Amino acid sequence: MAAGVLRVGLVGAGPWAGAVHAPGLAGHAGTELTAVWARRPAAAAELGAPVVGDFDELLERVDAVAFAVPPSVQGELAIRAAEAGKHVILEKPVAGSVAEAERVVAAVERAGVASIVVFIRRFAPEVVSWLAEIHARQGWAGGSVRWLSGALLGGAYSHSPWRHTGGALADIGPHVIDLLDAALGPITDVLAAHRGEPDIWQLLLQHEAGPTSTATLSMALPTRPTVTELAVFGVNDLANLELAGRATPAQDSYALLLDDFVRMVHSGTTTHRVNAARGLHVQRILDKALRLTTA
Numbered sequence: 001m002a003a004g005v006l007r008v009g010l011v012g013a014g015p016w017a018g019a020v021h022a023p024g025l026a027g028h029a030g031t032e033l034t035a036v037w038a039r040r041p042a043a044a045a046e047l048g049a050p051v052v053g054d055f056d057e058l059l060e061r062v063d064a065v066a067f068a069v070p071p072s073v074q075g076e077l078a079i080r081a082a083e084a085g086k087h088v089i090l091e092k093p094v095a096g097s098v099a100e101a102e103r104v105v106a107a108v109e110r111a112g113v114a115s116i117v118v119f120i121r122r123f124a125p126e127v128v129s130w131l132a133e134i135h136a137r138q139g140w141a142g143g144s145v146r147w148l149s150g151a152l153l154g155g156a157y158s159h160s161p162w163r164h165t166g167g168a169l170a171d172i173g174p175h176v177i178d179l180l181d182a183a184l185g186p187i188t189d190v191l192a193a194h195r196g197e198p199d200i201w202q203l204l205l206q207h208e209a210g211p212t213s214t215a216t217l218s219m220a221l222p223t224r225p226t227v228t229e230l231a232v233f234g235v236n237d238l239a240n241l242e243l244a245g246r247a248t249p250a251q252d253s254y255a256l257l258l259d260d261f262v263r264m265v266h267s268g269t270t271t272h273r274v275n276a277a278r279g280l281h282v283q284r285i286l287d288k289a290l291r292l293t294t295a
Contacts, residue, residue: 006031006262008089009058011077012068013038013047015156016091020120021068022047024254030262035061059084064114064265070162071170072096075104082107087114087265089257092174094279098287101280108276114264115276116257119178122274123256124248127179130230134183139234143184143213145176149226151219152199167199168217169286176215177205177282178274183232185209187285193292203289 008031010021017038025033026048036051037058038044044051052058055077058065064087067074075095081088088108094117095101108115121127134140151157151171152164163171181187184207191212192204199220205213231242264272272278 004030004266006064006087006265007034007062008032008064008066009035009037009052009062010047010049010066010068011037011055011058011074013040013043014068014160017068018043018047019156020250020254021066021089022049024251024258025066028255028258028262031064031258055080059086062086064088064261067091070096070160072162075100078104079107082111082113082115085111085113087261088116088276089261090115090117090276090279092117092119092279093170093283093286094276095283098280098284101283105276105280109270112270114261114270114272116261116264116272117274117276117279118254118257119175119274119278119282120250120253120257121175121179121246122182123253123260124246126247127243130243131182134232137234140184140211140232141235142211143180143230143232145180145213145215145217145231146227146229147172147176148216148218148221148223150222150224151226153220153222163219167195167201168219169195169201169289171219172217173201173215173286173289174279174282176203176217177285178278179230180205180213180215181207181282181285182273183230184211184213186281187213190285190288190292193289195293201289201293205285 008025025031033049035058036044036047036049065081066089071093186208187205188208189206194202199218201217203215229244
């Protein structure tokens with residue numbers, strides 16, 4: 001690390017890489033976007049950093065790797081990065097399967113590298129405040145989420161094969177599971193799950209301390225703007241605590257994520273509320289839901 005600045009390589013050159021990862025890494029005082037590697041070199045060249053010819057060359061140049069690729073691609077590459085001693089910024093889901101996600105976590109833990117998963121909403125100040133208010137009070141009986149968009153119908157992410165295959169459960173499902181789990185305690189089971197048309201997922205979740213929560217998700221509804229509504233409700237005359245919309249842009253939340261990531265690397269810390277192990281926990285819940293819908 002030159003002058004304490006973390007050299008980061010970016011894998012992927014799609015819309016999310018261009019909108020969030022690349023400008024975030026290039027603009028943060030603690031990181032340098034050192035190299036980019038993607039299957040489309042022309043797209044990679046537009047991200048403002050040297051383009052390398054293969055993943056091994058990227059690993060030779062950097063201290064850390066940020067991924068912006070489909071989960072089925074990320075898993076094996078993240079394992080190689082960790083085994084090379086590189087810190088990792090992971091997208092969600094962490095890998096293409098639970099077994100592969102377990103291998104990612106094992107590699108990260110063996111290497112003792114820092115890891116953080118881009119559960120981007122967890123870094124937004126309004127979400128941090130919402131969760132803090134929930135945790136300051138007791139008696140919560142349940143919660144609910146509605147997250148509805150038309151992202152698969154048009155726009156920057158509508159041509160993404162893995163999003164069409166996995167639907168809302170694969171793409172926004174990790175955010176929903178993470179937020180409900182953070183609000184009401186660990187999710188231990190998926191009591192019911194259904195996938196309807198067009199890409200409408202409905203989940204009933206069991207939390208360790210007793211509450212249950214529900215989620216309705218879709219990325220194939222002509223909804224403008226996107227609906228994101230989260231709420232918890234309780235007993236003992238507690239009022240609902242609701243969170244709607246997105247007040248903090250993704251780019252600002254990513255900068256806060258990088259603040260944490262840089263601190264982790266410099267301090268030698270590997271624990272974090274959304275590290276790779278957290279990603280694995282969320283992926284296990286998603287897998288339970290998927291298996292219920294395909295049984």
